[in-house]
Amino acid sequence: MTDDALAPVWLSLRVGVLALAVTAPLGIGLAWLQASRAHRFRGLVDALVLAPMVLPPSVIGFFLVWGLGRRGPVGGWLERAGVRLIFTPWAAVIASSIVALPVLVKAAQPAMEAVPQELVLVARTLGLAPFEVFRRVVLRGAWRGVATGLLLAFVRAIGEFGATLMFAGNIPGRTDTMPIAIWGAYQAGNDDRALGYVAVLTVLGFLAAAFAARFAPPRGVDR
Amino acid sequence: MRRRAALALLGLLFLGCHRGKNEEGKVEVSVGAASSLRVVLPKLVEAFGREHRRPKVVPVYGASGDLRKRIQDGAPIDVVLFAAPEPVDKLIETGNVIADSRKVVAHNRLALIGPKGGPKVGWHSLETLAPGDKIAIGDPEVVPAGAYAKKALQALGQWDSLAGRLVFGGDVAAVLAYVRRGEVAAGVVYMTEIKDVADVLVLEEARGAFAPRADVVAGSTKGVEGASHAGPARSFVEFLSTREAREIFEANGFELPR
Numbered sequence: 001m002t003d004d005a006l007a008p009v010w011l012s013l014r015v016g017v018l019a020l021a022v023t024a025p026l027g028i029g030l031a032w033l034q035a036s037r038a039h040r041f042r043g044l045v046d047a048l049v050l051a052p053m054v055l056p057p058s059v060i061g062f063f064l065v066w067g068l069g070r071r072g073p074v075g076g077w078l079e080r081a082g083v084r085l086i087f088t089p090w091a092a093v094i095a096s097s098i099v100a101l102p103v104l105v106k107a108a109q110p111a112m113e114a115v116p117q118e119l120v121l122v123a124r125t126l127g128l129a130p131f132e133v134f135r136r137v138v139l140r141g142a143w144r145g146v147a148t149g150l151l152l153a154f155v156r157a158i159g160e161f162g163a164t165l166m167f168a169g170n171i172p173g174r175t176d177t178m179p180i181a182i183w184g185a186y187q188a189g190n191d192d193r194a195l196g197y198v199a200v201l202t203v204l205g206f207l208a209a210a211f212a213a214r215f216a217p218p219r220g221v222d223r
Numbered sequence: 224m225r226r227r228a229a230l231a232l233l234g235l236l237f238l239g240c241h242r243g244k245n246e247e248g249k250v251e252v253s254v255g256a257a258s259s260l261r262v263v264l265p266k267l268v269e270a271f272g273r274e275h276r277r278p279k280v281v282p283v284y285g286a287s288g289d290l291r292k293r294i295q296d297g298a299p300i301d302v303v304l305f306a307a308p309e310p311v312d313k314l315i316e317t318g319n320v321i322a323d324s325r326k327v328v329a330h331n332r333l334a335l336i337g338p339k340g341g342p343k344v345g346w347h348s349l350e351t352l353a354p355g356d357k358i359a360i361g362d363p364e365v366v367p368a369g370a371y372a373k374k375a376l377q378a379l380g381q382w383d384s385l386a387g388r389l390v391f392g393g394d395v396a397a398v399l400a401y402v403r404r405g406e407v408a409a410g411v412v413y414m415t416e417i418k419d420v421a422d423v424l425v426l427e428e429a430r431g432a433f434a435p436r437a438d439v440v441a442g443s444t445k446g447v448e449g450a451s452h453a454g455p456a457r458s459f460v461e462f463l464s465t466r467e468a469r470e471i472f473e474a475n476g477f478e479l480p481r
Contacts, residue, residue: 065404069404070405070406071405071406084355087357087390087406087407088355169357169390169391169401170362170391171387171389171391172389172391173386174388184362184364184391187362187393188362188365189288189292190364
């Protein structure tokens with residue numbers, strides 16, 4: 001592949017890494033919150049986090065443009081502060097993060113729930129601070145599930161298309177991630193170009209899925 | 224019962240397939256036309272119908288490149304009316320369009336448009352836009368208006384310097400929508416696309432040496448039904464160069480070949 005053809009590959013990887021940087025702390029934190037206690041907003045948080053999994057990407061894209069576009073309630077405020085998100089790589093990062101988040105939470109939360117409650121209680125009675133309990137007991141017990149979640153979330157982030165197209169647009173060299181480059185090449189009848197990215201994403205997707213299937217604990221905890 | 228229903232369905236299918244002649248045995252001429260002619264073509268068809276009783280003209284709209292592929296695959300289209308010469312010329316090469324029927328019937332002009340209240344720029348000053356401001360054009364590989372926009376920007380020597388700021392739309396309507404929503408500072412569309420659009424401003428029409436001439440090209444195909452359509456198809460193509468047709472093109476924002 002030439003440099004020009006490789007650009008979408010590098011861009012996708014960058015967007016994926018940045019999206020993971022956003023998603024990882026948020027997703028692991030949310031999974032812990034949801035797994036550890038029955039708080040009042042549990043159902044609401046669940047619905048908000050999981051909704052992007054079942055909503056059409058165009059709906060997510062619409063909300064993003066509507067809210068964070070230059071004339072949107074949040075976007076307009078950012079615009080006055082000198083920050084513009086729409087049609088930038090950051091827009092792609094945001095769209096990717098939203099769809100990647102539920103993937104991570106869905107994998108991490110059950111793994112955390114499977115950590116025996118007694119262990120957590122014992123650690124607490126032995127005087128560990130809450131964060132230390134999380135780090136040394138919960139995370140250590142659930143790390144396979146969390147790692148699987150991170151991997152799948154990364155691949156999902158790289159594969160985001162619909163909301164990205166609406167919010168980040170198709171700007172060659174700037175926002176044309178692999179999925180967007182596939183769409184552009186396909187429309188232009190340039191199937192050979194599309195095929196290269198299709199191959200990269202197919203291999204990546206299969207590898208991640210196969211790895212996740214082998215790596216995830218079949219059930220319960222891994223100590 | 225089930226058998227009868229199946230037969231009826233088959234009959235319907237045949238009715239559906241049997242295009243070309245309507246109930247009274249009149250010949251129908253189908254026109255494969257570029258989406259950018261969506262407004263002017265019905266008016267041309269109406270005027271043609273007033274003069275000629277005989278062939279009924281049925282427009283089929285699509286992207287020029289896409290229509291070309293369909294005609295090569297044998298779609299029953301008798302006349303082509305495209306927004307650019309290249310797809311017509313390719314169809315002449317492949318033997319689908321009759322070479323001596325090819326005719327430039329009108330020209331379209333590109334316009335640089337912007338949202339109301341947006342920055343005031345012209346074709347020569349696009350580089351002065353703030354770094355975060357984007358410009359929308361049609362995807363040059365898919366949309367003829369986008370290919371013309373690329374030609375114009377190349378002729379102005381701005382194509383390379385604007386890289387990373389050009390948002391590609393899947394068709395002209397998408398470009399127009401980006402501008403109307405104010406998400407881009409400028410966009411490039413045909414003049415004829417914005418005739419009745421209220422909330423965009425024409426920043427500058429494309430005039431001068433850099434401006435590519437967007438030819439509207441007509442031609443009649445060899446057709447799939449043979450000679451019965453050739454005459455009527457040709458009469459419609461010829462009608463497109465009559466004074467009456469030229470007036471309609473002009474009234475809809477097109478320019479005329481001499």
